[in-house]
Amino acid sequence: MGKRLPQDEAELLPARVVEIFKTMGRETEIRGEQAGGGAIFARDRANQAIFVGEKVVNQKRRNLTQSLESAFSKTRRKAAGKGAKASDEAVVGIWHYRFATSSAPAVLETHWHEWMPARFANVWRVEAGKWICDRLLVNHRITHNGDFDGWTIFDDTIENAELGLWLQRVLHTPNAALGDSPKIAGMMDLLITQGMWDASLRLAYQMAVAESTRDACGGKTPTKDAPNTAPTEAQIQNWSTIVEKVFLDYQDKLLMPYANSMLELSRKHVNQFEQELIQALSQTIVCEKLAAFVKTAIHVFFHNNLYQATKLFLSRAQGSFGLVTASTLSEATLVVSAWGQPIATGFNVQDDYMVYASEPAAVDAVLSHIPRSYRLDLDQKGGEIAWVGVNHITVYSMLEDRELRSSELEERWIPLQGNSYILPPEKHAVDPVQRDIQEIPKILKSIEQSWDDPTSFNRQTADYFVELLIEKAKNLKLERVTDTPAIDLLITGVESSLWLGERFAQDLVLICPAMIVKTISSNQLLQRLQYDGSLRLGKTSIVLAISQSGQTFPTLQATNALEELRQQGNIREFFILTGEMCSLMGTAISQYYYQESSFTRRIFINGSGRRTAEPTTVAIAAAQATLTELLLYIAKQLTHQGAFGMTLSTADVLMLERMKIDFPTRAEAIVGITAKGEINRSSDYSQLIQSSKKWAQHIIEAPLVWAIHALYIVVTVGFGIPLVQTVCWIIFGFANLSIPGFLLPLLIVADILIYIFGPWLWSLALRYFQHRPLLARTGKRSVLIGDAPWIHQLLRCYVSKLFSLSYGIASLEVHGGNPQDHMLHHYGHRVVRGSLIFLGIPDGRRSPMQKESESAIVMSGKQAIGVQNLSTGAEIIALGHDPAIAHQSFQAAIVLSSSNLDASCDRQIALEELRESRFTGFERLLASYVFFWAMAKQVASFPLLQYQHWKSQSRTRIMTTAAPVSRATVDRSKRSMERSEV
Structure with missing residues (x-):
């Protein structure tokens, strides 16, 4: 929303505003891009304010921002051709991107929404102390993020579906949309009444006279077939005529002297007007509630503009709302609301415009x-x-x-300038996944520097975190006298954040066995807070919530609930770990972001910032590195205290520190670039890229063979030269012989067989020349990723997202499992010829425990190889640090370089387990990122089957849909905590 500038000329939507939309659209797509709509204000030939808008459902592999602007620009040109012109008051644009929840993606269900179409009405206003009545085109539209569950009227909460049936009768306007948001549009049509007597009387009847939704349905429960017994449009018009006649007699008395708005009223004369209206309407309306009806109608006539109507709606609404309401009666303003959903506004002071966004x-x-x-x-x-x-x-x-x-x-x-709390926006990249991978060394280096600086945000937060742990350790004996001691540390998050948190919790207990550390998903946490007291949170408990975006819906709602518990004294402290300082979760724990604001010392930052690629890499790496820094910092501080049964010595901690310092160099070798951005094509990187090519050839085999066979048919049929017959004619021709009659039918059959089985024959030939297994199954491949739980879970999501937009003919099914546990039990019966298995193997040279793990995984791999048919089975690539894996009968092995072995390490099992989880396992994860990215990149580049491997169809990079519990209420949370107190 901004002032119209001279350079904007007569365009309905100036080019500069289109560019602003595109910039904001690219950032908002990560919340979902299944469908979208845009609308602007304009003026028609009669100089009436109108909406010009368009909606689109995005195609699977299209970009929503581009698709919407392409369609919307055509709509604007058509509108201009029909006489629409730009509004002089302001340039106002409203856009909405949708991820379907309450109804399937469809143009009808896409925002913006309106219930009643544009219609003419008499609208009264005050200007220079005088009443003016205009005949205006009235149209209201909304956009909405969140869920609209119900609205309270008649002393009862009416659920969304019933509300829609009721609105159809009250407004005398059907609406076929199934979603919840269209009902909000209907409510705006009902509630916006300022200056309109017909709308005011309609609303007043429902609020003051009607007793239930049944009154509009012939006394029956609202259904599609129920009759409509709400006041008819003719009745309302009749009432309006009576009221306007009295109003004309009183209008000059109602306003205060020199009034500039219809809110500046003389209370004395308003009361007289009210009594006169009761008298006038009593001859038409026989009703015990006539006085309340008239009083309500007068109130909403004077007050219910766009702003007040939105306030009234939300005061009685249930659900979560990132709501924008707009009306042709107020074309230079918008009302934006945030309740359970985010809305940010921004103002450009020098250029006089404002923007808003859910992101x-x-x-x-x-x-x-x-x-x-x-x-x-x-x-x-x-x-x-x-x-x-x-x-x-x-x-x-x-x-x-x-x-x-x-x-x-x-x-x-x-x-937004010179603010240490705000990171600069992410730069556009053709391949965001590649860019993210290449930035991993730089981010790791910046994390290391941050933790080395005692004044950094991370160190300040870590100091406070450790202070609390030391305080708990001193009181440990007093707290453990009960049978069910309270949790010391609870870690929560969802998906990737939770998996990293689970691994961190295991490592923390490894070094501090006396510490009670638990993990739980944010969704489960919200349910537990509301419905039971089994969390065992106590007044000394510490909670850590992890979310890369800082706004993952369930984690954000959990943050709100846990912050309430902290303020009530039901938990000791609450911390968060996010990708950047400025986040909605940070705001929820009272961290302010203006330059003079103090730091809460409750936020860990991994420094990766905001990332748009859905197959996430650098964000995971940064979170893992940050948790490693926190783990080592806790170990260093608690070693001297001997707290929580600390298992590490000072020498152990120093050794882990050396591993941590060496890790960025190892990461550079794996991802093929240094922290300074210099190319580093190491042997590790080269192995990964080369190995990925063969698996990519498996995936693109089907379309390549299809293309070869299509070319074969074009040549042989188009030019009439079937292969076998032609070859025989040539051979016999050179010998000056004629083909025997009995041979011709056989030659024809041979050509027919080539047409039928040609794709399989070309597959065999292609595999032979590419040195790939000949008898593997043709068609879609599946890959099974076997590694430690946190690694295979992360990789399963990563790889499946890399191929989420791939075409069915060149796609990949992705599975994951723990090869030391359930992998073979879950997937052994599904191994077929050509199955792809990617095994991550710990370095068995480091300790007896790691040797057992390595042997177990190698055994699982060999058992998978044993599942064969036609002497062909699964194809396995092993990834690890021990050169011995290259001699285990696997089809390929990627051996990463490693530091020299230290024999003393064998004596400390815990130390080697930490090396595996925090460093060598992390290296395998980074190597897997590179391997599968290179593989997907090659598949995504295949001619005619290109796709954007860095996104999915719906673009849900940030989890924004409601958790099973939308908002844990303070009261219920408090009751749960009271039940679980120790």
């Missing part, structure tokens, strides 16, 4: 390079409603039931 990074991407630009994040926890214009904003707090003062807002403005 704060979208605001940053537009404004971060512009001086005097600021961001204001609405409080989604307590709920806030912002009435915004080009250069002004009014914010209403739902929690405090008041509008915030300017001074309160000033404290929350986030400057």
Whole structure:
């Protein structure tokens, strides 16, 4: 929303605004890009304010931002051709990207939404102390992130489905949309009434006279077949005529002297007007509630503009809302609301425009390079409603039931330049996965430097974290007297964040066996907080929540609940680990981001920032490295205390420190680039790239063979030269012989067989020349990834996302398992000729325990090889550090370089287990990232079957859909905690 500039000329949507949309769209796509819509304000030939809008359902391999603008630009040109012209008041654009939840992707279900189409109405307004009545085109539209569960009216909460049936009757307008959000549009049509007597009387009847939704359905429960007994449009028009007649008599008395708005009223004359209306309507409406009906109608006539209607809606709504409401009656303002869903607003002071987005990074991407630009994040926890214009904003707090003062807002403005809390936006890359992999060494180096600096945010947080652990250790004996002692540390997150947290928890217990450390998914945590007290959280418990984006929906909701518990004293402290300092989770724990704000010492930052690639690499690497730094820092500080049964000596910690210092160099060799960005084509990197090529050839074999066979048919049929017959004609021709008659049918059969079995024959030939197994099954391949649980889980998600947009003819099915546990039991019966198995093997040279692990995994691999048919079975690539794996009868082995062995390590099993989980296992993970990226890159580049391997169809990079428990209430959380206190 901004002022129209001279260079904008007559364009409905100026080119500069289109570029702003594209920038913000690219950042918002990670929340889902199944469908999208855009709308702008314009003026028609009669100078009436109108919406011009378009919606699209994105095709599987298309980019939503590009698809939407392509369609929307055509719509704007058509509208201009029909006489639409730009609005002089402001340039206003509203866009929404959708990830379907309550209904399947369809144009009808895509936002924006309207319930009633544009219609003309008499609209009263006040200008220079005078009443003016205009005949205006009325149209309201909304966009909505979140879930609309129900609305309270008639002293009852009406669920979404029933509400829709009721709205169809009350508004006398059907609506075929199945989703929840269209009902919000219907509610806006009902609630926006300022200056319109017909709309005011319709709303007043439902709020003051009707007693239930049944009143609009002939006394029956609302169903599709129920009759419509709501006041008819003719009845409402009749009432409106009576009311307007009285209003015309009173209008000059109702306003205060020199009034500039219809809210500046004379209470005395309003009361007289009310009594006169009751008298006038009593002859038409026989109703005990007539006085309440008239009082309500007068109130909503004067007050219910776009802003007040949104406040009324949210005050009675249930669900979560990132809501934007717009109306042709207020074309220079919007109302944006955040309650359980994020909304960020940004203001460019020098160029007089504002932007809003559900993704704060979208605001940053537009404004971060512009001086005097600021961001204001609405409080989604307590709920806030912002009435915004080009250069002004009014914010209403739902929690405090008041509008915030300017001074309160000033404290929350986030400057976007020179702010150490704000990272610069991610630069565009043709291949974001490759870019992320190549940045791993640089990020690892920056993490190391951060933890070496005692004044860094991470060190400040770590110092506080360790202080709490030391405090707990001193009181350990007192706390352990009960049968069920409270948890010392609870770690929560979802998916990748949770898996990393689980591994960190295992390692922490390894070095501190007396510490009680538990992990739980954020979704389960929310359920437990509400419905049972089995978490065993106590007043001394510490909680760590992990989320790369800092806004993963269940983890963010858990953050809100846990922060309440901390403030109530039900847990000792709450920490978060995110990709960057400025996040919604940070805001939830009262970390402010203006330059003078103090640091809470409760946020760990992995420094990877915001990443758009769905197959995540650098974010995982950064989180793993940060947790390693935290683990070693805890070990260093607690070793001297002897706390929690510490198993490591000072010498052990120093050895782990040396491993940590050496790790960035190892990472450089694996990913093929240094921390400074210099190419480093090491033997490790070369092995990975070369090995990936053969597996990529497996995947693209089917389309390549199809192309060869298609070419064969074109040549042999098109030119009439079937292969076998032609070869025989040539041979017999050179010998001056004629082909025997009995041989001709056989030659024809041979050509027919080639047409039928040609693809398989070409496959054999192709495999022969590429030195690949001849008798593997043809068609779609499957890969089984076997490694430690946290590694195979991460890789299964990574690889499946790399191939999520691949074509069925050149695709890959991905599975994962623990080769030391359940892998063969789950997948042994599914091994067929040509199955691909990728085994990560620990370095058995390091300790007897690691040797046993290596032997167990090698045994699993050999057992898989034993499942054969036609002397052909699975194809296995082993990845590890021990050169011995190259001699284990696997089809290929990638042996990563390693440091010299230290014989003294054999005496410390815990130390070697930590080396495996924090470093050598991490190296295998990085190597696997490179291997599968190179493989996917080759498949994604195949002619005519190209796809973007760095994204999926829906683009859900950030988990934004509701958790099983949308918001854990403070009261229930408190009760659960009271039951579980020790």
